[in-house]
Amino acid sequence: MELEKKILKWALKNALDYQGKADKNAVISKVIREDPSLKEKAREIVKIVEEVVARVNLMSLNEQKALLEEIAPELIEYKPKVEEKKLPPLPHALRGRVVTRLPPEPSGYMHIGHAMSGILNYVYAKMYDGKIWLRFEDTDPRKVKLEYYESFRKGYRWLGIEWDYEKNNSDDMELFYEYAEKLINKGYAYICFCKQDKIKVYRREGIKCEHRDHSVEENIRFWNNLLDGKYGEGEAVLRLLGDMSSTNTTMRDPSIFRIVKHPHPLHGSKYIVWPLYDYAVAIEDYLCNVTHVLRTSEFALRDELQNYIRKILGMDREIHYIEYSRFEFKGTPVSKRKLRKIIEMGLASSWDDPRFPTVEGLIRRGIMPEAIREFTLTQTGFTYVKREYDWSLLYAYNRRVLDPTARRLFFVPDPVELIVEGLKSGEIALPYHPTNKELGYRKIRYSNIFYISKSDVATVKPGTIIRLKYLANFRIVDIDLNNNKVVSEYVEGGPSESLQIIQWVPKVEYIPVRVLVPEPLYLDEEEINNESLKIIDGYGESNIIDIRYGEIVQFERFGFCRRDSEKENIFIKSHE
Numbered sequence: 001m002e003l004e005k006k007i008l009k010w011a012l013k014n015a016l017d018y019q020g021k022a023d024k025n026a027v028i029s030k031v032i033r034e035d036p037s038l039k040e041k042a043r044e045i046v047k048i049v050e051e052v053v054a055r056v057n058l059m060s061l062n063e064q065k066a067l068l069e070e071i072a073p074e075l076i077e078y079k080p081k082v083e084e085k086k087l088p089p090l091p092h093a094l095r096g097r098v099v100t101r102l103p104p105e106p107s108g109y110m111h112i113g114h115a116m117s118g119i120l121n122y123v124y125a126k127m128y129d130g131k132i133w134l135r136f137e138d139t140d141p142r143k144v145k146l147e148y149y150e151s152f153r154k155g156y157r158w159l160g161i162e163w164d165y166e167k168n169n170s171d172d173m174e175l176f177y178e179y180a181e182k183l184i185n186k187g188y189a190y191i192c193f194c195k196q197d198k199i200k201v202y203r204r205e206g207i208k209c210e211h212r213d214h215s216v217e218e219n220i221r222f223w224n225n226l227l228d229g230k231y232g233e234g235e236a237v238l239r240l241l242g243d244m245s246s247t248n249t250t251m252r253d254p255s256i257f258r259i260v261k262h263p264h265p266l267h268g269s270k271y272i273v274w275p276l277y278d279y280a281v282a283i284e285d286y287l288c289n290v291t292h293v294l295r296t297s298e299f300a301l302r303d304e305l306q307n308y309i310r311k312i313l314g315m316d317r318e319i320h321y322i323e324y325s326r327f328e329f330k331g332t333p334v335s336k337r338k339l340r341k342i343i344e345m346g347l348a349s350s351w352d353d354p355r356f357p358t359v360e361g362l363i364r365r366g367i368m369p370e371a372i373r374e375f376t377l378t379q380t381g382f383t384y385v386k387r388e389y390d391w392s393l394l395y396a397y398n399r400r401v402l403d404p405t406a407r408r409l410f411f412v413p414d415p416v417e418l419i420v421e422g423l424k425s426g427e428i429a430l431p432y433h434p435t436n437k438e439l440g441y442r443k444i445r446y447s448n449i450f451y452i453s454k455s456d457v458a459t460v461k462p463g464t465i466i467r468l469k470y471l472a473n474f475r476i477v478d479i480d481l482n483n484n485k486v487v488s489e490y491v492e493g494g495p496s497e498s499l500q501i502i503q504w505v506p507k508v509e510y511i512p513v514r515v516l517v518p519e520p521l522y523l524d525e526e527e528i529n530n531e532s533l534k535i536i537d538g539y540g541e542s543n544i545i546d547i548r549y550g551e552i553v554q555f556e557r558f559g560f561c562r563r564d565s566e567k568e569n570i571f572i573k574s575h576e
Contacts, residue, residue: 003038006031007049008497009072011056012064016076020061022053055497062557066469066501070494073434078404087377090124090292092320098130099291102156102163103281106136107143108336109351109358110155113296113327116376121294122161123377133288134163137281138170139274141264155359159369165288169280170266172287176275177227179283179313180238180257184219188312189256191222192239199237203252206244212253226259226273233259240279240309250305254278282306286315293319296326328388331520331529332357342521347532354564354572355518355532365518366552366562366574371398391520395575402552402560402574407432407439409547410469410503411513411555413538415451416481418504420474422490423448425508430470442543446471446506448490451539456502457486465491467499469556503556505539513540515561517573536573544569 010030015022027049032038038045056064068076090098100121104114125132134156138144156163183189192199192211202209214222226236238257246252256279263269285293285306303321310316333339334357342348342356352360362372375397379389408431425447432439450468457479460466464476466488474488495501517534540555547553549566552574561571 003045004048004052005071006034007045007052008056009068009075010034011049011053012068012497013072013075015056015059015064016061016068020057020059020064022056024049024053027053052497059497063501066557067495067497069434070470070501073431076434078435087120087123087127090128091322093124093128093130093292096129097291098125098128099133099289100125100130100294101133101135101285101288101290102152102161103133103135103137103295104152105140105143106138106145106148106152107140108148109151109360111334111359112329112357112362112372113334114152115155115159115359115362115372116327117295118156118161119159119373119376122159122163124292124294130291131164132161133290134166135284135288136168136170137277137284138168138264138266139276139280141260141262141274144170144265146265151359158359158363159372167288168266169275169284170264170271172284173267173271173275175287176257176280176283177273180275180279181220181223182313183240183256184223184238185216186312187216188241189238190214190219190241191226191236192253192255193236196234199239199255203244203249203254206252208244209239209253212241226257229261229272231259233261235259238273242305242308248301248304250278250301251308254305256309278302278305279309282309283313283315285319286310286317289317290319292322294322294324297323298326299323325387328386329357329394330388330390331522332391333522338522342528345528347521347528347530354516355521364562364564364572366402366560366572367394367398368401368552370401374400391575398574399560402554404436405433405439406560407547407551407553408434408556409442409541409544409553410444410505411515411538411540411544411558411561412451412453412503412505413515413536413558414454415505415539416454416457416484416486417507418450418452418457418474418486418488420448420450420468420472420488420490421477423472423474428471442541444506444541444543445509447508449507451505451507451510452486452502453538454481454484456500457481460500465499467495467501468504469501471504473499503558505541509542510539511542511544511569513538513544513569513571515555515558515571515573516564540569 010027011022014026102118102121122132190211192209194209237255239253240256242251242253244252255276257273257275259272260274261272300323351358352364354361354365375394427443427445429441429443431441460476462476465473467473473491473493475491476488478487515536517536519532520529521532523529547563549563552560552562554560559576560574564570564572
């Protein structure tokens, strides 16, 4: 029996190391290495090893892990930290001279795409002993809110990103005006009175606007009228003199200033003429001494325009652009339009909903910043090819972060009552973690009546022997799922690869637990998933009441869950 136990533990260990399939030769090698005296009996143990390996390979990964946790938890490896990956060299980078930026537009809450881009900019800056800016692109008063600024600050800090400098583009309005007048005086900008629809058509078809022919003096006068508030919104814009025949449509006389008569959260109603994105960012990248712009590929056509703006303003220092495909996840759009639609429909009440890709939503879902960082550095490639990531990839990294330190507890979803006749009452001390002894032990008092998950006995026949993890074996006598009751009898013995191992909760002390399970928000590009948040009710062991708000634990054979309420036993499932 002792020999079979030795073989079993190494078979389970080998199976877990190789996706559930143990190799008999590897197991024999481990068994003999542990006990060299068995070398003389090698031929005898081969048959036993073959039988044990065959049984182990029929088990699921969860079953293999549960059994190994009971008989030899010291063999289970939990990596203490995620290994840092290296990014490819940054083109044209000089040590000590690299400057990158975090350029959020505070028009919504920070999401995972912002997080991943932020990690790239930060890691590259630090890789070359450079500097990084947090620079808010806040020149659209209608979109900007103070809570959005803070969302990014908190989000970057949560990710471990430390910036060297911080500023708001809106603080440089007077400087933007000064540069605009230089463009007008040089003949590179003019006031256009066309309606927006006409401007769009002309730009699309490459037709020059008649207002292009205004003299510099006229444009200066019109510009001053603009600043003095003599025109209403949409009546006039300042456009850059570009190339209406360019194949790059961004170069076709783009608007660089427009009228927005709406108070700004930082400046109130002091300004009514606001710069557009390309103009403001071109100037700010120069003023901030940015050397490398790392951003997603939808901005690629704007490189030429921003370089052109700096060139005609005499800002001739070269800035290197590195673009890559957007960070998108299946079923979870980062589009504010689509997320807002979910809220308007009443499917979600706030932007920190655990189904949302916002940083606030990710935190509630139990995603760790270390996992996002490692995922980003591993998966990112500088390619324009569209990539849509599966959440399971990120979950794999998150699991590696949580496994070494997350406490284990019992939770029974969809519970049915189990009576184990012949089992005496008692108390058992169980480890909070199979190998991390620093997490300590918890005590569970029990009688002979338990709650187990209905799914664990739904297809089981009377006579089947099952094991309550860490506690006892029982043989099924009668199953009455209509009344949620199972009757069994106690059976002597310990864990075995032939026995199903299940979690349990004693009836003498249990607490009701509710778990929210996030699912994809969208079934395809436009179809909303109305069943995107499932609710699972069940019973948990009494020690669950001691879990701290925000703590992430593992409900055994169910998944990692984060406590989402300070007063109620409500959890959000992260993943399995």
